[in-house]
Amino acid sequence: xxxxxxxxxxxxxxxxxxxxxxxxxxxxxxxxxxxxxxxxxxxxxxxxxxxxxxxxxxxxxxxxxxxxxxxxxxxxxxxxxxxxxxxxxxxxxxxxxxxxxxxxxxxxxxxxxxxxxxxxxxxxxxxxxxxxxxxxxxxxxxxxxxxxxxxxxxxxxxxxxxxxxxxxxxxxxxxxxxxxxxxxxxxxxxxx
Amino acid sequence: xxxxxxxxxxxxxxxxxxxxxxxxxxxxxxxxxxxxxxxxxxxxxxxxxxxxxxxxxxxxxxxxxxxxxxxxxxxxxxxxxxxxxxxxxxxxxxxxxxxxxxxxxxxxxxxxxxxxxxxxxxxxxxxxxxxxxxxxxxxxxxxxxxxxxxxxxxxxxxxxxxxxxxxxxxxxxxxxxxxxxxxxxxxxxxxxxxxxxxxxxxxxxxxxxxxxxxxxxxxxxxxxxxxxxx
Numbered sequence: 001x002x003x004x005x006x007x008x009x010x011x012x013x014x015x016x017x018x019x020x021x022x023x024x025x026x027x028x029x030x031x032x033x034x035x036x037x038x039x040x041x042x043x044x045x046x047x048x049x050x051x052x053x054x055x056x057x058x059x060x061x062x063x064x065x066x067x068x069x070x071x072x073x074x075x076x077x078x079x080x081x082x083x084x085x086x087x088x089x090x091x092x093x094x095x096x097x098x099x100x101x102x103x104x105x106x107x108x109x110x111x112x113x114x115x116x117x118x119x120x121x122x123x124x125x126x127x128x129x130x131x132x133x134x135x136x137x138x139x140x141x142x143x144x145x146x147x148x149x150x151x152x153x154x155x156x157x158x159x160x161x162x163x164x165x166x167x168x169x170x171x172x173x174x175x176x177x178x179x180x181x182x183x184x185x186x187x188x189x190x191x192x
Numbered sequence: 193x194x195x196x197x198x199x200x201x202x203x204x205x206x207x208x209x210x211x212x213x214x215x216x217x218x219x220x221x222x223x224x225x226x227x228x229x230x231x232x233x234x235x236x237x238x239x240x241x242x243x244x245x246x247x248x249x250x251x252x253x254x255x256x257x258x259x260x261x262x263x264x265x266x267x268x269x270x271x272x273x274x275x276x277x278x279x280x281x282x283x284x285x286x287x288x289x290x291x292x293x294x295x296x297x298x299x300x301x302x303x304x305x306x307x308x309x310x311x312x313x314x315x316x317x318x319x320x321x322x323x324x325x326x327x328x329x330x331x332x333x334x335x336x337x338x339x340x341x342x343x344x345x346x347x348x349x350x351x352x353x354x355x356x357x358x359x360x361x362x363x364x365x366x367x368x369x370x371x372x373x374x375x376x377x378x379x380x381x382x383x384x385x386x387x388x389x390x391x392x393x394x395x396x397x398x399x400x401x402x403x404x405x406x407x408x409x410x411x412x413x414x415x416x417x418x419x420x421x422x
Contacts, residue, residue: 021214024207031200054199061203062212069217072292164295
């Protein structure tokens, strides 16, 4: 019998992991809890179409369940499942030689605009298209930390756990990424 | 964004239909133990390497620089053990990074920690004599070791080059009798100008003598410096 929503809602991720190992039905609660967040995350970092991102997410859930015993309480479950999603997405990106580029969603661009004063400094009516372009043109290592920090609202330790990079490196990448984003944004705005 | 499919449900159905079961916890525990063990082994080998290098440096015959020059001193430096230490520092860093939260720390932090541990434990091993014991044991039992590490003992078996070592069997007023590793008994003339340092002659001590072999009479050696073999 599939566990109903009420059974899951008050349980922590760690409790659901333990319960899932005894009864796989609980895993459904766990995956539902992360479905939307991870789908957005996969689309943001890959720029894949939604159906492709959904295929990746299915694989992420299957891999997560298969490796559930690897999860350690010293990590947050969210960091661990984001790491699996990140690795799976990066691996799919490498497989595909060319792919359609889907622009970031409006809410994502709004959040980016809020995070960077530069857009307000330059032009009050900021240009979503330019923000999206500026983000896209960043090197992958900067793009992934900025997405995790400002769109998925992860803290430095969580980003460190997801990307398996030292916390100090994450801090440096975010600081450098912000500078590069602002530079790119200004450049694109001038050339518009 | 398009309306979402129930991906969780689809994935869950696939898991059920394919009969996928989580990998056993033991496999992951084994992996954890393996990486911590490899990291620990890297530390132990690193500490031993440091201990050996330290032992070689502390017991080196630096005073032969005047007689044999820089080339000799260069050959006696513990390159092999310093190389081992560097290689195992890299292994240590690699295996630490493979542990659960190893990636959270910067390479400089991990290497710094590794070096600190190996230097402290290597120094302790050297103080309790482990470095010297292992070095001697390797020289005695592992022929290939002679190819990678300079045998400092061998240099003292060349009286014709003014370097001799042996065990004291008799102490006279101006002459000491020693027996070398080939069983040859030598009469060592100790003049008034000899640099004795902290040498206290005692029958049974092994000494290293810098001087000249007498060209006229067999087995006479005129000492300039005498050092106790540590």
